[in-house]
Amino acid sequence: xxxxxxxxxxxxxxxxxxxxxxxxxxxxxxxxxxxxxxxxxxxxxxxxxxxxxxxxxxxxxxxxxxxxxxxxxxxxxxxxxxxxxxxxxxxxxxxxxxxxxxxxxxxxxxxxxxxxxxxxxxxxxxxxxxxxxxxxxxxxxxxxxxxxxxxxxxxxxxxxxxxxxxxxxxxxxxxxxxxxxxxxxxxxxxxxxxxxxxxxxxxxxxxxxxxxxxxxxxxxxxxxxxxxxxxxxxxxxxxxxxxxxxxxxxxxxxxxxxxxxxxxxxxxxxxxxxxxxxxxxxxxxxxxxxxxxxxxxxxxxxxxxxxxxxxxxxxxxxxxxxxxxxxxxxxxxxxxxxxxxxxxxxxxxxxxxxxxxxxxxxxxxxxxxxxxxxxxxxxxxxxxxxxxx
Amino acid sequence: xxxxxxxxxxxxxxxxxxxxxxxxxxxxxxxxxxxxxxxxxxxxxxxxxxxxxxxxxxxxxxxxxxxxxxxxxxxxxxxxxxxxxxxxxxxxxxxxxxxxxxxxxxxxxxxxxxxxxxxxxxxxxxxxxxxxxxxxxxxxxxxxxxxxxxxxxxxxxxxxxxxxxxxxxxxxxxxxxxxxxxxxxxxxxxxxxxxxxxxxxxxxxxxxxxxxxxxxxxxxxxxxxxxxxxxxxxxxxxxxxxxxxxxxxxxxxxxxxxxxxxxxxxxxxxxxxxxxxxxxxxxxxxxxxxxxxxxxxxxxxxxxxxxxxxxxxxxxxxxxxxxxxxxxxxxxxxxxxxxxxxxxxxxxxxxxxxxxxxxxxxxxxxxxxxxxxxxxxxxxxxxxxxxxx
Numbered sequence: 071x072x073x074x075x076x077x078x079x080x081x082x083x084x085x086x087x088x089x090x091x092x093x094x095x096x097x098x099x100x101x102x103x104x105x106x107x108x109x110x111x112x113x114x115x116x117x118x119x120x121x122x123x124x125x126x127x128x129x130x131x132x133x134x135x136x137x138x139x140x141x142x143x144x145x146x147x148x149x150x151x152x153x154x155x156x157x158x159x160x161x162x163x164x165x166x167x168x169x170x171x172x173x174x175x176x177x178x179x180x181x182x183x184x185x186x187x188x189x190x191x192x193x194x195x196x197x198x199x200x201x202x203x204x205x206x207x208x209x210x211x212x213x214x215x216x217x218x219x220x221x222x223x224x225x226x227x228x229x230x231x232x233x234x235x236x237x238x239x240x241x242x243x244x245x246x247x248x249x250x251x252x253x254x255x256x257x258x259x260x261x262x263x264x265x266x267x268x269x270x271x272x273x274x275x276x277x278x279x280x281x282x283x284x285x286x287x288x289x290x291x292x293x294x295x296x297x298x299x300x301x302x303x304x305x306x307x308x309x310x311x312x313x314x315x316x317x318x319x320x321x322x323x324x325x326x327x328x329x330x331x332x333x334x335x336x337x338x339x340x341x342x343x344x345x346x347x348x349x350x351x352x353x354x355x356x357x358x359x360x361x362x363x364x365x366x367x368x369x370x371x372x373x374x375x376x377x378x379x380x381x382x383x384x385x386x387x388x389x390x391x392x393x394x395x396x397x398x399x400x401x402x403x404x405x406x407x408x409x410x411x412x413x414x415x416x417x418x419x420x421x422x423x424x425x426x427x428x429x430x431x432x433x434x435x436x437x438x439x440x441x442x443x444x445x446x447x448x449x450x451x452x453x454x455x456x457x458x459x
Numbered sequence: 460x461x462x463x464x465x466x467x468x469x470x471x472x473x474x475x476x477x478x479x480x481x482x483x484x485x486x487x488x489x490x491x492x493x494x495x496x497x498x499x500x501x502x503x504x505x506x507x508x509x510x511x512x513x514x515x516x517x518x519x520x521x522x523x524x525x526x527x528x529x530x531x532x533x534x535x536x537x538x539x540x541x542x543x544x545x546x547x548x549x550x551x552x553x554x555x556x557x558x559x560x561x562x563x564x565x566x567x568x569x570x571x572x573x574x575x576x577x578x579x580x581x582x583x584x585x586x587x588x589x590x591x592x593x594x595x596x597x598x599x600x601x602x603x604x605x606x607x608x609x610x611x612x613x614x615x616x617x618x619x620x621x622x623x624x625x626x627x628x629x630x631x632x633x634x635x636x637x638x639x640x641x642x643x644x645x646x647x648x649x650x651x652x653x654x655x656x657x658x659x660x661x662x663x664x665x666x667x668x669x670x671x672x673x674x675x676x677x678x679x680x681x682x683x684x685x686x687x688x689x690x691x692x693x694x695x696x697x698x699x700x701x702x703x704x705x706x707x708x709x710x711x712x713x714x715x716x717x718x719x720x721x722x723x724x725x726x727x728x729x730x731x732x733x734x735x736x737x738x739x740x741x742x743x744x745x746x747x748x749x750x751x752x753x754x755x756x757x758x759x760x761x762x763x764x765x766x767x768x769x770x771x772x773x774x775x776x777x778x779x780x781x782x783x784x785x786x787x788x789x790x791x792x793x794x795x796x797x798x799x800x801x802x803x804x805x806x807x808x809x810x811x812x813x814x815x816x817x818x819x820x821x822x823x824x825x826x827x828x829x830x831x832x833x834x835x836x837x838x839x840x841x842x843x844x845x846x847x848x
Contacts, residue, residue, distance in 0.1 A: 257699070259695075262722050267689065269684055305648070310647040313647070358719075361720065396696075
């Protein structure tokens with residue numbers, strides 16, 4: 071727990087809930103009887119309601135992006151590095167909205183929620199949710215908060231895909247889209263890693279028919295494996311080497327089933343702790359949303375055509391050692407934006423830390439993101455004065 | 460099945476067995492009461508017995524490297540691309556020895572063998588085997604075959620590690636070591652992927668206590684997952700993209716647990732077929748041998764010192780898109796060999812196919828390997844006249 075909350079933290083924050091009461095037709099054709107989205111707000115909305123920033127989370131993220139839920143919290147929110155007073159997403163200037171996406175397992179409507187039709191948790195029967203569905207539900211949250219237009223929609227990885235979809239679906243409702251370590255669609259390799267993770271979960275007997283919430287079991291091993299695969303592939307080879315080397319924990323060649331290398335014990339710990347705090351059906355759902363994301367698909371695979379509707383400014387960032395969402399994928403987006411005659415800035419950040427770089431306090435990354443967003447803030451109409459409900 | 464066996468094939472081959480009758484002390488301290496090694500021979504040993512080539516297999520390989528076991532076989536051995544009359548490892552000039560390593564599951568003594576002490580299969584109790592143990596058992600096989608000195612010891616991946624260990628442990632017993640897509644030790648990332656594969660196997664209830672050979676179950680899902688992880692990481696991102704794209708097999712967003720992308724069905728098939736033909740305990744054992752390989756470890760991590768004993772010539776090959784055993788790892792070996800004042804040739808082969816490249820008929824690869832080995836053959840004493848027992 072922090073001895074004292076640091077001065078550049080947003081401090082103690084309390085989540086809120088948005089209850090959408092009406093039917094919500096998903097892209098897959100299934101309608102939800104309304105939904106709940108849990109969100110947090112950092113900073114104050116200005117009088118012109120023009121300084122709102124939407125933060126979209128990645129695969130295993132949630133609404134708690136910054137600050138602490140209590141002074142006893144050991145760790146702040148998942149993007150505290152970037153969000154706070156004086157930080158790149160500066161809460162002295164912006165009013166940041168961060169939500170748990172539909173289908174999540176941190177309070178928003180998802181597989182662990184009770185299906186009113188059956189009186190039981192949805193589990194595996196929760197309908198398929200896409201990035202398009204997420205963006206549409208986020209727009210309803212924005213309506214609820216009285217935010218007509220975001221100063222910026224920002225996300226890393228799967229979060230960047232949401233920012234891109236925002237630019238396409240609601241061109242008039244954002245001034246800027248910031249896509250960090252993202253892609254316009256997954257590669258076959260990325261889909262393959264997601265598939266292996268799904269297989270690990272589904273084949274765990276703890277998963278059963280997917281209705282494990284009603285039982286005393288969870289697919290602990292399968293979800294742990296999925297997390298381990300994610301973890302290894304979000305780091306770079308060199309970054310892992312520096313972190314772990316290959317130091318043996320034991321010199322005993324005979325302990326074939328025990329942990330021998332430091333990286334092994336680390337991975338097992340990561341897998342176990344993740345499977346206790348995350349819902350396996352949500353993991354399946356989120357990886358599917360990643361796989362299906364393909365805004366160019368509706369335009370004969372022409373991303374330039376898909377982007378024509380967008381009118382916001384774009385910032386596209388990538389990291390040199392990220393091999394799940396490599397620099398080349400960000401370049402594809404930048405090239406398509408240029409061809410579509412959009413206003414785009416981009417930077418390739420040197421980093422040893424692979425895909426995880428987007429969560430880390432890398433000086434050039436923070437500087438580029440902060441400077442760009444400071445210019446966005448400079449262009450806003452009025453100082454912060456008002457807080458949304 | 461081949462309509463007709465191609466003229467550049469070694470034809471129909473029959474495996475042989477070498478029974479070593481004496482105690483064999485492994486590096487882990489456990490002694491085996493003798494062992495069996497299954498092997499195949501392609502080509503004829505010359506009068507000077509100087510034209511033998513040892514082929515060492517990788518993780519899931521075996522003795523059947525070339526030719527067919529019968530005219531009904533659908534596929535030839537795993538390295539038929541490189542071994543045969545007129546091929547890079549030219550059986551008109553060389554006598555090729557290919558074995559299933561100790562601990563394997565294709566006939567050599569391993570976890571599926573019966574432990575004479577218990578009358579039951581070893582299963583998970585089979586002792587840890589290292590690359591050093593393999594090389595020593597291969598030297599005993601060479602003694603048995605009357606081969607004092609190999610013209611070349613050749614291997615890809617884990618097989619290249621054996622070739623390197625041969626050069627260090629038996630400098631007088633080989634003229635050439637050919638290391639293809641290999642490394643002097645694994646990176647933390649590689650160990651991490653191996654660990655995830657092991658966790659997938661061990662956590663499969665079909666694995667149980669590892670004595671599944673006595674039961675009707677096998678850890679089919681776990682071993683299948685291990686294979687899928689290997690498969691994806693042995694291919695390059697671009698190579699997978701060209702092979703599969705991301706074509707949907709179904710446009711139905713609601714089939715969350717069914718196969719949606721072509722790459723998914725391919726992976727599931729690969730995983731399933733592998734788990735029916737390979738032993739899970741052998742897979743665990745082989746990955747451990749990979750993880751422990753570290754010839755520099757006994758010399759204060761100084762590979763140059765470790766290589767000083769070697770006296771053979773070296774050929775070191777790597778492939779541009781191989782990210783499990785990347786070009787940089789081969790460069791480390793080459794640099795250490797140069798520093799140790801050894802005779803080394805090396806080439807970096809442009810390929811889109813990742814680590815799997817070493818098994819593929821890439822023209823420049825075949826040309827470099829074939830030309831180098833032709834020079835080795837040119838230096839031999841006498842034509843082929845004799846076959847080992």
